[in-house]
Amino acid sequence: MTSAKDDRLVGRSVARREDPRLLSGRGRFVDDIELPGMLHAQFVRSTVAHGTITEIDLSRVRQVPGVLAAFTAADLELGDITAQLGRPLSEFVPTAMPILARDRVRYVGEPVAVVVARDPYLAEDGLEAARVTYAPLPPITCEEQALAPDAPRVHAEAARNTLVDVGLFATEGIDEIFDRAPCVVHVDVRTGRQNALPLETRGAVARWDDREEQLVLHTCTQTPHQVRTVAARCLRLDERAVRVIVPDMGGGFGLKCVVGREEIATAAAALRLGRPVKWIEDRKDALSASFLAREQHYTARAAFDADGRILGLDADVVCDMGAYSCYPFTAGIEPLMASAEMPGVYKVPAYRVRGRAITTNKAPTAPYRGVSRPQYVMAVERLMERAARELRLDPVEIRRRNVITDFPYTGVNNITYDPGSYLESLDLCERAVREAGWYDRQAAARAEGRHIGIGYSCFSERTGYGSAAFAQRKMEVVPGFDLAEVRMDTSGAVTATTGTISHGQSHETTMAQIVADTLGLDIAKVKLHQGDTDRITYGWGTFASRSIAVGGSAVRLAAGKLGDKLRAIAAAEWGIPPEETELDRGRVRRRDDPDAALTYEHLADTAYLTSHLLPKDIDPGLTATAVFDVHNDGTFSNATHGVVVELHEGTGQVEILAYFCVEDCGVAVNPQVVEGQCRGGIAQGISGALFEQITYDAQGEPSATSFMDYKVPTAQEIPEVVIHHLETPCAFTATGAKGAGEGGTIGAPAAVLNAVNDALRPTGVELDHTPITPETVHRALTPRTPEQTP
C-alpha cells in the first residue's frame, strides 16, 4: 500500500534529525531553560548513613544573603513516594520514601531540606549554613550485615532488612536431578555497585502557570507520565493540574526512569514561593545520592549430563537495593527480573530460584540498562565455562549443545521465546574471532608466556514487554502499552506524537522513518513530538528497550490509520472503493489509472478547509491515534559477544585487544543507530566489568563522590567493536523490530570475565566477581611462594 520497496527508509541509516541542533549548541537541556524571576534550589543532605534527626536548624541559612527560603519536610507537608507490588507481606514489604527525610535518614546524601536562593552559588552558600543534628544508628552496609538474624533494621517494617523474597520456580525433583547428575558446577558471583551515569545529571525547572492552572515541570525523565502521577499525588493536585515537559535529555540509562524526590521538592518550592525554581544536581550528588544499581550476589549451581547438556539450574540471588524502593518498579525490579529470566538462551529442563531484595544504608537503586541481565548472564555463562572445563569440552561447543534452536520455545520459566538466531550468532561470532586469527595469536602468545584470553557470552534480551509481561511481576502499576497520535496539517506535513521519550536513541529519526514509510511521505515532512504530558494522553516512556518495539508499533498503526483516511477521502472524490487506491510518494493514486493521483495537500485541504465536500461517513480533519500493546511474553533480541583480552603481569591491567558482537534485533529500523546502541552498551558493560564501582565504608560513607574516584572509561580503555547483524524479524511488532537498547551492556561483563579467566587458565585461578580490578589480576598472575600462601 506504500511506495516501492526500494524507496523504503526503514532498514536504512538515515541521517539523524536530532543532529543539527545538538551539533551547533542549539539543543535545549533542562539547565538551558531560563525563566523570568527564576530561583535556584539545592538540597541539604544527610551526612550520616543511618540515624534519627534530632534537630534541623535552618535559621542561619535563611540569613545568608540571596537565600529566599529553606524548607524541611514539616514545612512542605508532601505525600510520600510508595511503590507497591501486589504480593503478600511474606514476599514484599512496602516502604515509603518521603520527599524530604522526616525524622530518620537512611543514606549519606538523603535530602533533608531544600534551600532556594537567587542564584546557584548563593544556594550553595545557604547549604553551608545548615545545621542538622543526628543521633546515629548502626549502619547496614553489606548483605552479610543486612541478613544477620539480629540485624538493626533500615526500615522498622522489614525484618532482616528484606524487602522482597520470592521463590518463583522450583521444578519438582530438582534435588534428585542434582544428586544424580554426572557433573555439578558451582559459582559465587558478585557484581559491584554502579552508577548508570548519564553525563547530564538530573534536574528540574518548575513553575505555576496561572492561566492554565497548572504546575509546569520541565524535567529530564524517561517516564514523564509517571512523574506527573507522583507529582500530583505528593503535591495533592489533580493530575490535570500537572504538566511534565521533557527537554533534550543527556542520557538516562534507567537512572532517570524512576521518580526522584528532588524534582517534587523543586515543584513544591515553586508553588510555595510563587516563582519558577530550578534545581540542577551536581556531580557529587549524582554519583553518591541519586540512584545506583547492579550490586548483586549469585550463589548458583548447575547440573550437566556427561555430554555437557544442562539438566538443572539452582540459584539464590540477593540484590542490594539500598535505602528505598523506587517508583514505579519497587525493590523487586532486580530480583524479579533475575528470577524470571535466568535460564536465558539455554534449554534448562529444571529450575529453582530464590530472589531477594535487601535494604541497606546506601543510596537507593533504579533499573540500570540491562537490569539484572548483565549479572545473571554472567552467573550462567560462568557455570557454562566451568562445566566445559570439568567435562573437557570447548566452551563454544558446550553452548552449542544447550542453546534453544526450535522456536517458539516455552522455557521452564513459563516464558515463550519468539524466534531468534541463538546458534547462528554463536557460530558466526566464533568464526569471526577465528578468522581474525585470534586463536593462533593466543597460542603464540601463550608460548611466549603472555596471557591472552578469549571469552564469549551468549544471551537474549527480552524487549517489548507489554502489560501482560509486566503484570507477571505483580506491580501495582503495570506498564506496557503505548499510544501514538499522527496528524496531518493542511500543508500535508505530519506530526507524530508518542508516549516514549528519546534521550539519545534517535527516535526523532527512527519514528519519522516509520511514519514516512507508512504514508509514503518525504521524511522531511514528518516531525516527532515526545515528552509532553499535555500532548499525549498517556505513555510509559522509554526504558526496557520498549520504544521501537512498542512505541514504534503504535506510531506505525496510527500512521496506517491516517493513510486509510487519506485513501477514503480520495476514493470518495473519485467515487471508487478505497481498496482501489494506494499511497505513493505524497499522493493517493488510483490502482486502475497510474496517472490519476491526488496530493496529500489537496486531500488535507478537503479534510479541513472544504470539509463540506466530504461524504457524511467521513469526519473532517486528519488525525489518527493508535494503541499498541504486547499480549504475549514479549520479543527476544539476541547476541553473542566474543572478546580477546591480554592481562599485563606487572600492572594487572586487562587490555581488550578485540571485541566482536553478532546481534539480532529483528528488523533494524536504522542500522547505524542500532550499531550505536550496541557500541555504547558494550562500553557500559565493560565499565562494569573492569572499572566502575561505588563501595561504602563501615560507616556507610560512599567511596566515590567525584570522577577522581569513580573511574569512567575513556577512549583509551574502550575498544573498537566489530559488529555483525543477523535479522530474525519479530512477528508481532508492527515493524518487525525488536528492542536494541540494552543488549550491549548485558553481554559485555560475562564475555570479558570469561576472557580474563581464559587468559588465567594456566594459573588455575578463576575469577567470578566484577569489577575485575588490577589488584586481583596481578595477584592471580603472581605465583605465590609457599610462605606467602596463608
Add this chain to the structure above:
Amino acid sequence: MNDTTGPGDDVQLITLDVNGTSHEVITAPRRTLVDVLRHDLRLTGTHVGCEHGICGACTVLVDGLPVRACLMFAAQAEGARITTVESLADPATGELGDLQRAFTAHHGLQCGFCTPGFLMLAQGFLAERPEATKEDIREVVAANLCRCTGYQTIVEAIDACATARRSQRATGAEEESCN
C-alpha cells in the same frame, strides 16, 4: 546588582571576547567561565557535566587551545579569544561545518550532551596537529567522557574530518602550484 550576584558580593565589569563578539558582563569574581557563557551570555551550547575538570563537556577554546571552562573563572578569560560550539556552523546560513558534518555522518553523537566538548576539543587539536593519526586522535579523545557512543564513532568522525582537511589542503596546494 543582578540575579547573578549577592548583595554583599564584590562585582566587577569584565569584557569577554566570545566567537569574535565583545561582551561586557557584570559578574562576581567567583563565577566560572562556563556559568557566565551559559547563563549571562546565554550561549548554552557549552555544557556542564562534572564541575571538576574531568568530563570535558564544558571544553571551549581559549586563544585557540582547548580549556575546561568549569575550571576557569570568567574574569581570568578577559583579554583572551574564547571560542564555543556556537561558532562552528556558518553564521549566515546555519550550515554545519566540516567537523560537525563528520560527527553526523559517523553517528558520533547520541544524546548530544558531551558533543560540544568533543567538537571543541577536536577543533583545537586539529588546528594544532593537522597531521594527527587516528591513534593520536584516540589519545586526545580520551580527554573527555561520553557515556553513549563507546567513543569509536567519535574517533572515526574526527579522523575522517582530519583526512578530508588534509586532502583538501593537498588539492589546494596542487592547484596553486599548477597556476
